[in-house]
Amino acid sequence: MLRSRIEPLYERYLRWQVKHIPRHVAVIQDGNRRFAREQGLDTAIGHRLGADATEQVLDWACELGVRYITLYTFSTENFRRDSAELASLFLLFQEKFAAIVTDERVHRDHIRVQMIGDRSLLPDDLLATIEAAEKATLHYTDYYINIALAYGGRNEIVHAARSILEEVKRGAVDPAAIDPAIVEAHLHRGAPIPPVDLIIRTGNDYRTSNFLPWLANGHESAVYFCAPFWPAFRKIDLLRAMRVYDQRMLLKERADRRG
Template identity: 90%
Template sequence: MLRSGIEPLYEHYLKWQVKHIPRHVAVIQDGNRRYAREQGLDTAIGHRLGADATEQVLDWACELGVQHITLYTFSTENFRRDSAELESLFLLFREKFAAILKDERVRRNRIRVQMIGDRSLLPEDLLATIDAAEEATRDYGDYFINIALAYGGRNEIVHAARSLLGEVRQGVIDPGAIDPATVEAHLNRGAPIPPVDLIIRTGNDYRTSNFLPWLANGHESAVYFCAPFWPAFRKIDLLRAMRVYDQRMRLKERVARRG
């Protein structure tokens, strides 16, 4: 009872503290399985609770003015999990991408949805659902949600290198003209993704797990690690993460003023 009364006040205080809003937030959603074990629940239920948390966080991000959010939903390493868990995950992904087609929030906020990752590794029925969601939101451009599925940071750079080499062979690109902007343009062929300002990782694990190495590590993004498992992530946790980014930006401003 006391907590429910204090949290809104603390949220308001944190909002007041944050003056710089990150343009692009990337989230490593960790802890669904551990949360389920702690609660005595089936792993599949843990993943569904995590998906519910994702929808809530996306609402908060839009409300707070975060224009781009990238969600590390399923890595290339996750394919090592047992077949029953993979089947339940792919079913959940299909349901959530299909729901985008009917979600009024997507239309109202003009949210463009796209997948990043290795499409060749995903089942055809899931890919068809993803394609439909991407096509339905292609003309939106106020907010952007990037879903990292079958994603690996090194794999992403390998695919970009192959794409660049192919265009060099075709005479489309002069090798001497390749610069960081050229590489960045080949990392993802959908809507352009700006550099990451802030990485959030839940689940009390202090690593970034090869997530967006070019757009995040290459641009020295702020990082916020927190203890709650993803299904238990709160608005307060998001605001605390944004405060870390804000503090970083204020420090840069002070340094710039000193010359």
């Protein structure tokens, strides 16, 4: 009872503290399975509760003014999980991407949704559903949600290198002209993704797990690790993470003023 009264006040206090809003937040959504085990639930239910948390966090991010959010939903390493868990996950992904096409929040807030990752690793029916969601939101430019599926950071850079080499072979790119901007332009198909300002990882694990190595680590993004498993992630946790970014920006501004 007391907690329900205090948390809204603390939320407002945190929001007052945050003066700098990160443009691009990337989230490693960790802990669905551990949350399910702690609650005595089936793993599949843990993943569904995690998906519910994702929708809530996306609402908060839009409300707070975060224009780009990238979600580490399924890594290339996750393909090692057992076939039953993979089947339930792919079904869940298909349901959520199918819902995007008619989601009134997506169309009201003009949110563009796109997948990043190795599409060749996904089942054809899931890929078709993803592409339908991407097509339905292709013209939106207010907010961007990037879903990292079948994603691995090193794999992403390898694919970018192959793409650049193909253009070099065709004479479209001069090898001497290859620079960071050209590499970034080949990292993802679809809408360009700006550098990451803030990485959040839930589940009390202190690593970034091969996530967006070029756009995050390469741009020295702020990082916030927190204990709650993803299904238990709160708006307070998001605001605490944004406060870390805000503090970093304040220090940078002071350093710039000192010259």
